[in-house]
Amino acid sequence: MALVLAVAAGVVGMLIGMVGVGGVLLPPLLVAVGGLTAHEATATSTWAFIFTGVVGTAAYSWxxxxxxxxxxxxAIGIVPAAFVGAAANVLLPATVVLLAMATLTLYVGARQLRPGTDPAEGEAGRELRTAELVGIGAVVGFGSALTGTGGPVLLVPLLLALGITPVKAVAVSQAAQLPVVISGSIGYLQAGLTDVALGTTLGVLAAVGTAVGAVVATRIHAAHLRALIALACIAAGLFLAARAAADLLGG
Known part of the structure; x- marks a missing residue:
């Protein structure tokens, strides 16, 4: 069990650092392999993503x-919404949010496979207004804290769909993890749901993977990065849909 979780944490970290999508895999693994409840898995993975957020932000900032x-x-939208998302997790099932995230990530993944859907390499891409970014932050903060997926898995597809270039979307998602997971973790710690020791161990391992993924992401062609993001989004979307279906059947 420990070895499986350790390897999985490294892979999740690499996916987060490279394409921003990967955090969605950790909560279900903590349930299936680690024996945690759904609420404990969400809380513990949220804590672990503090480490990937710090390393990812440093790597892309450098x-x-x-x-x-x-x-x-x-962050104006993320911080309060993440508090609310963590509180809602204790009271509500995450099935509706999971289905919405699955639909979005599948759509964006399929869209990225079509030629001409992103700004060309070297272009700045679209500039979003403040109100748009605050609204996006609120959606990402709430949805990510509710499901324990960290932030990038929801933020990257949203930004890509709105015309932001792949590297810019992945880079900002790394830094945006921090207000999401710090705010969410405060709520989960207050509820007593977080396995701090396990989350720290997995977080450190995932952070190493994130550093490696960040190096790879900034050294490959934009078209190749777009293809990786597309495949990662499709895989994450299918995983989310399967998790939501399991929740529905289990309920």
């Missing part, structure tokens, strides 16, 4: 590709 003004506006 390369000068994090759009800080965009991040600040996203």
């Amino acid at each position: 390369r000068g590709v994090v759009p800080w003004p965009m991040l600040l506006r996203l």
